[in-house]
Amino acid sequence: MLRCIECGKEYGENEVRYRCDCGGLLEVVIDLGKVENVFDGRNITLWKYESFIPVERRVSLNEGGTPLYRLENLQKELGIVELYVKNEGANPTGSFKDRGMTVGVSKALELGMDKVICASTGNTSASLAAYSAKAGIKSYVLVPSGKIALGKLAQAIVYGAKVVPVKGNFDDALRVVVKASRELGVYMLNSINPFRLEGQKTIAFEIFDQLGFVPDNIILPVGNAGNISAIWKGFKELFQAGFIDELPRMIGIQAEGASPLAKAWKEKKEFKPEEKPDTVATAIRIGNPANWRKAWLAAEESKGFFESVSDEEILRAQKLLASKEGIFVEPASASSLAGLVKLKELDLINSDESYVLITTGHGLKDPNIIIENFSLSEPIEPTLSAFKEVL
Numbered sequence: 001m002l003r004c005i006e007c008g009k010e011y012g013e014n015e016v017r018y019r020c021d022c023g024g025l026l027e028v029v030i031d032l033g034k035v036e037n038v039f040d041g042r043n044i045t046l047w048k049y050e051s052f053i054p055v056e057r058r059v060s061l062n063e064g065g066t067p068l069y070r071l072e073n074l075q076k077e078l079g080i081v082e083l084y085v086k087n088e089g090a091n092p093t094g095s096f097k098d099r100g101m102t103v104g105v106s107k108a109l110e111l112g113m114d115k116v117i118c119a120s121t122g123n124t125s126a127s128l129a130a131y132s133a134k135a136g137i138k139s140y141v142l143v144p145s146g147k148i149a150l151g152k153l154a155q156a157i158v159y160g161a162k163v164v165p166v167k168g169n170f171d172d173a174l175r176v177v178v179k180a181s182r183e184l185g186v187y188m189l190n191s192i193n194p195f196r197l198e199g200q201k202t203i204a205f206e207i208f209d210q211l212g213f214v215p216d217n218i219i220l221p222v223g224n225a226g227n228i229s230a231i232w233k234g235f236k237e238l239f240q241a242g243f244i245d246e247l248p249r250m251i252g253i254q255a256e257g258a259s260p261l262a263k264a265w266k267e268k269k270e271f272k273p274e275e276k277p278d279t280v281a282t283a284i285r286i287g288n289p290a291n292w293r294k295a296w297l298a299a300e301e302s303k304g305f306f307e308s309v310s311d312e313e314i315l316r317a318q319k320l321l322a323s324k325e326g327i328f329v330e331p332a333s334a335s336s337l338a339g340l341v342k343l344k345e346l347d348l349i350n351s352d353e354s355y356v357l358i359t360t361g362h363g364l365k366d367p368n369i370i371i372e373n374f375s376l377s378e379p380i381e382p383t384l385s386a387f388k389e390v391l
């Protein structure tokens, strides 16, 4: 069953529908009387949690089961007792979007749809293209022209999607996609599609399964705001099923140039979209997060909050995570660590609590950002003495 988060109206799951008649976002209601307690820390993959996932079909590339690292070096450096990274870059196409797409594309098949579409800052299109290829259906992806990282574009192309650049930003592309899905009979797999979030909520299940306890805080980047909503839903389901008796605080980090949620939260004002979002973190370069209502509720219900970080802080955190812990993530992903560093400096966090940072996408998606800010030294003569000189 689908239920509107605003007015509570219910709809069947076999209807192609993305919003309530009132305009509100929909969520899938899971029968928690039927879920299985499989949280034994073993053989972790997304489909281990199938009893929580509302589809029968299964288009899978072995997503999920991503590593959870203890950041021993950074713990010391930052003065935090218990710090982890859940590295979603280890998914099949290199981002957490695969969790949403394994469920979303499976749902498309169940609904009898043979064409799928999304607007994307990059990773959604790469992931949709891959899962559509596996399912043998056609995918269309609309991307902001010139504002998509090289690796992501290459992925979407090679997996065989029809890639359409749009003169405009992500929000502009999404407007076209919403209309196209209505009029052209293609299934939309942006994150307002509630089935995508059903896949992404497994990040919560895996964190609990891997740690054996619920961390005090989850920190993650927020763009279109689907993932924070999904992870919170996952923890709430664990709680309501009686498998856990604590809930984490959800802390959402936005890039300063694209931070409508953080702004509204900090200034205690009405949410207002950002007209001209801009940041190096292209995956979260979104001015009008479609899921902002769900995300707002996630922060409120969990006693969490939103914060924003500058591009400089993001790039510094990206370097820090790679050079101190050996984990290379794309800029958007590094905003979770950038957020933690900033909150620590502002003395807004409790260093004795446990923190899990979600790093959402692989660093190799966007190598240009590193190379542009770094110049190699001149080539040397192939002799030991020349080598000694540069040391």
Ligand SMILES: *Cc1c(COP(=O)(O)O)cnc(C)c1O
Pocket (backbone or CB within 6 Å): 095, 096, 097, 123, 124, 191, 221, 222, 223, 224, 225, 226, 227, 228, 283, 284, 330, 332, 333, 360, 361, 362
């Ligand atoms: C999609 C994406 C995000 C943002 O997730 P939302 O669910 O849109 O908030 C952050 N980082 C990366 C790498 C992404 O691909």
Ligand SMILES: [Zn+2]
Pocket (backbone or CB within 6 Å): 004, 005, 006, 007, 008, 009, 020, 021, 022, 023, 024
């Ligand atoms: Zn409604």
